[in-house]
Amino acid sequence: MTFTSSVFIGTSLDGFIARQDGDLHWLTSRGEAAGDYGYDAFIAGIDAVVMGRGTYEPALGYDTWPHEGLHVAVLSTTLQAGADPRITVYRDLDRLLRGLEERGARSVYVDGGQVIRAFLRAGLIDEITITTVPVVLGTGVPLFGPVGGDIPLSHVRTKVLGAGVVQSTYKVERQAAPCTP
Numbered sequence: 790m791t792f793t794s795s796v797f798i799g800t801s802l803d804g805f806i807a808r809q810d811g812d813l814h815w816l817t818s819r820g821e822a823a824g825d826y827g828y829d830a831f832i833a834g835i836d837a838v839v840m841g842r843g844t845y846e847p848a849l850g851y852d853t854w855p856h857e858g859l860h861v862a863v864l865s866t867t868l869q870a871g872a873d874p875r876i877t878v879y880r881d882l883d884r885l886l887r888g889l890e891e892r893g894a895r896s897v898y899v900d901g902g903q904v905i906r907a908f909l910r911a912g913l914i915d916e917i918t919i920t921t922v923p924v925v926l927g928t929g930v931p932l933f934g935p936v937g938g939d940i941p942l943s944h945v946r947t948k949v950l951g952a953g954v955v956q957s958t959y960k961v962e963r964q965a966a967p968c969t970p
């Protein structure tokens with residue numbers, strides 16, 4: 790690949806990225822209390838965003854479109870292609886990867902639990918930053934799940950932010966063979 794792929798995501802201590810009904814208040818309220826958690830600096834280095842339909846659809850309800858000015862690729866087998874000019878819909882990972890290559894993407898932000906796992910299974914994630922808020926939800930939408938094998942990581946840094954929020958960054962060790970999807 791000619792681009793690098795990064796994850797920058799908020800989770801509960803037990804690894805959920807949303808409640809089962811999609812609620813994110815448990816995260817956003819604590820995220821605000823954490824102070825500057827580095828999102829602006831992260832997104833400044835990104836030229837394309839990849840997400841699943843499960844992340845795209847809730848974003849339609851936000852006050853403002855969160856990725857103005859960036860190429861946004863949405864993986865979905867069901868969304869109508871061309872219905873939203875702000876996004877490009879891709880039906881599968883191979884077509885998405887070709888699309889990113891053709892656009893000359895250099896630094897890709899990968900978002901949404903299923904899509905992050907698809908990228909991990911394909912050996913395509915370079916860096917993972919997880920911002921953990923101090924709550925156990927017990928159930929919800931998971932970040933991690935089966936990824937086809939162990940994925941060795943190198944720890945880069947951990948910061949303790951306000952309100953008990955802890956942020957850790959890992960590099961994916963590239964010498965490991967990609968896992969079988």
Ligand SMILES: NC(=O)c1ccc[n+]([C@@H]2O[C@H](COP(=O)([O-])OP(=O)(O)OC[C@H]3O[C@@H](n4cnc5c(N)ncnc54)[C@H](OP(=O)(O)O)[C@@H]3O)[C@@H](O)[C@H]2O)c1
Pocket residue numbers: 797798799800805806807810811812813816840841842843844845847864865866867868879880881882900901902903904905907930931
């Ligand atoms: N905590 C955070 O920082 C954070 C960040 C992002 C999202 N979220 C939340 O997480 C939830 C969404 O996460 P999620 O894991 O459920 O979903 P997701 O990964 O965002 O999207 C899943 C959908 O993407 C499509 N998809 C995934 N892999 C595909 C592939 N290989 N080929 C074709 N289509 C593919 C499918 O859509 P079709 O069914 O249309 O085929 C699938 O239903 C939302 O509630 C969102 O708000 C939280």
